[in-house]
Amino acid sequence: MxxxxxxxxxxxxxxxxxxGGYYGACLHRAGYEVxxxxxxxxxxxxxxxxxxESEGRWAETLRVPAYDDARDMPAVDVAMVTLKTTDNHVLPxxxxxxxxxxxxxxxxxxxxxxxxxxxxxVGADRVIGGLCFLCxxxxxxxxIKHLDYGKLVFAEFTADGTPGGIxxxxxxxxxxxxxxxxxxxxxxxxxxxxxxxxxxxxPYNGLSVILQATTDRIMNTPATRELAQQLxxxxxxxxxxxxxxxxxxFIDDMMRAxxxxxPYKTSMMLDHKRGxxxxxxxxxxxxxxxxxxxxxxxxxxxxxxxxxxxxATNTRRSGDK
Amino acid sequence: MxxxxxxxxxxxxxxxxxxGGYYGACLHRAGYEVxxxxxxxxxxxxxxxxxxESEGRWAETLRVPAYDDARDMPAVDVAMVTLKTTDNHVLPxxxxxxxxxxxxxxxxxxxxxxxxxxxxxVGADRVIGGLCFLCxxxxxxxxIKHLDYGKLVFAEFTADGTPGGIxxxxxxxxxxxxxxxxxxxxxxxxxxxxxxxxxxxxPYNGLSVILQATTDRIMNTPATRELAQQLxxxxxxxxxxxxxxxxxxFIDDMMRAxxxxxPYKTSMMLDHKRGxxxxxxxxxxxxxxxxxxxxxxxxxxxxxxxxxxxxATNTRRSGDK
Numbered sequence: 001m002x003x004x005x006x007x008x009x010x011x012x013x014x015x016x017x018x019x020g021g022y023y024g025a026c027l028h029r030a031g032y033e034v035x036x037x038x039x040x041x042x043x044x045x046x047x048x049x050x051x052x053e054s055e056g057r058w059a060e061t062l063r064v065p066a067y068d069d070a071r072d073m074p075a076v077d078v079a080m081v082t083l084k085t086t087d088n089h090v091l092p093x094x095x096x097x098x099x100x101x102x103x104x105x106x107x108x109x110x111x112x113x114x115x116x117x118x119x120x121x122v123g124a125d126r127v128i129g130g131l132c133f134l135c136x137x138x139x140x141x142x143x144i145k146h147l148d149y150g151k152l153v154f155a156e157f158t159a160d161g162t163p164g165g166i167x168x169x170x171x172x173x174x175x176x177x178x179x180x181x182x183x184x185x186x187x188x189x190x191x192x193x194x195x196x197x198x199x200x201x202x203p204y205n206g207l208s209v210i211l212q213a214t215t216d217r218i219m220n221t222p223a224t225r226e227l228a229q230q231l232x233x234x235x236x237x238x239x240x241x242x243x244x245x246x247x248x249x250f251i252d253d254m255m256r257a258x259x260x261x262x263p264y265k266t267s268m269m270l271d272h273k274r275g276x277x278x279x280x281x282x283x284x285x286x287x288x289x290x291x292x293x294x295x296x297x298x299x300x301x302x303x304x305x306x307x308x309x310x311x312a313t314n315t316r317r318s319g320d321k
Numbered sequence: 322m323x324x325x326x327x328x329x330x331x332x333x334x335x336x337x338x339x340x341g342g343y344y345g346a347c348l349h350r351a352g353y354e355v356x357x358x359x360x361x362x363x364x365x366x367x368x369x370x371x372x373x374e375s376e377g378r379w380a381e382t383l384r385v386p387a388y389d390d391a392r393d394m395p396a397v398d399v400a401m402v403t404l405k406t407t408d409n410h411v412l413p414x415x416x417x418x419x420x421x422x423x424x425x426x427x428x429x430x431x432x433x434x435x436x437x438x439x440x441x442x443v444g445a446d447r448v449i450g451g452l453c454f455l456c457x458x459x460x461x462x463x464x465i466k467h468l469d470y471g472k473l474v475f476a477e478f479t480a481d482g483t484p485g486g487i488x489x490x491x492x493x494x495x496x497x498x499x500x501x502x503x504x505x506x507x508x509x510x511x512x513x514x515x516x517x518x519x520x521x522x523x524p525y526n527g528l529s530v531i532l533q534a535t536t537d538r539i540m541n542t543p544a545t546r547e548l549a550q551q552l553x554x555x556x557x558x559x560x561x562x563x564x565x566x567x568x569x570x571f572i573d574d575m576m577r578a579x580x581x582x583x584p585y586k587t588s589m590m591l592d593h594k595r596g597x598x599x600x601x602x603x604x605x606x607x608x609x610x611x612x613x614x615x616x617x618x619x620x621x622x623x624x625x626x627x628x629x630x631x632x633a634t635n636t637r638r639s640g641d642k
Binding site (some may be wrong): 202 | 635
């Protein structure tokens, strides 16, 4: 729809994992110039290409520019921040080299407080937030498997968490992703959208790690199905204390969406299996801190946080029965 | 102390596991007549004896009468109920044959509601409750390893949960166990004592199963150390709602006692490893129900209950990292 830019914007994917690899591949296939920053997969992707399989839809091995070092990358219009929040300490090093002076950072990470970290580096007026409703796994070096969903929600970042409006640049960004075949929406209230995302992430990421369970098994066991709902309810309480009211009916929406999902291993479950750091801080600790400063407790979420903190620093003692 | 019975009371151990095997062995060694009902270890114990090792104190293989069927056992003065609460459906079969007409049932199980089940079979006036503060594991057929502690607290059962006083028969029972070298106390308030026991059992049994962790690792990780304290606090809330006030300082006592323990695998952790049923009902669900009927929530305990219910019916999906 709408009038497309004649000079297509250029992209950098900062973190070529399940999420960055998939969205970057979609843009690349739509004819956009996309540069991929890799953690360890650079040599593999340069030699064999980036393999992306969107289950039941398409599968392709893409020849894309892949980098090991941000300083080797060209400056682009849109720098997509897709690395794990646990690696955000590298942002001051990798963001500035890849951003044109009028470029924007599109933050596609999970949890609260992620745009704030990027804004400190590039300035609040150059940050757009993006939420990804995506089931995608990295299953090998340079090998992404997109399982389901993929919707994006874009919103302007504001330093004080108030609605940022629907700006022309936000609409332009959304148009590009729509052009790449991706379902996309915009919203004027990033903070509220982040909380809505947490309504799913908080129960399923935590429970999947603690119980080593895919989403279907969490949903099909009455006890954990109820616990997931109770955790969602606590996220709504925290959000409301933070000035972001989410209707209770949204819990039913999330339950139904999860029921419809293919059995899914959350990103945190995969991180845990691979011995990688868990995104506990942005997904649990910061939301809890926000609630605490506003006098709102979330005891079940706090219990989950603490169980995850244990598992992040200890190995389970023995193989399960 | 005090005057000892000249005609020594006789005992039946109904469930020769980590707990019943140890206490029964102590009584046997002190010269009491003790009959052991076994689930599967009867043939082994009849052939090889009952092996009990009290670490750093004594180790002995005892020739004791071991039975596979309660109907083969003589009626005794004191029937010690030491089986898992998950097996309590057999009580109507095994209790009546072993009890003299003036005999008492001594209930040494965990959780709430256990004496009530026994009282339904033998009458409330024939029930004494006993709490065991014991670190003991069954490590093989007819093979018990006593690790630490062992204190007992005896109290009269009353159908309405009010204090039952310190009766002469309670003191006599306590004297026998003291005579067997066991640290023993009496209390007039069984219900309160049961709640006090839960202050330890609820955090450590649940966390040890969920995290596959021994007590030392739960205590040495700041996150789970704090969670254990928060769970204890919730037990105090439930107890108070049930009319049993426990001083907050008791939490510190339990924390210190756990710090001093040898690294310990809780009974529920061992049950889980062996694929045996977990005592979720008496240890979690019933206390939560009591709280709920009195308007008191315990969200962290409830979350633990639900995680345990998941693990009781599902196998963790894959070996842990």
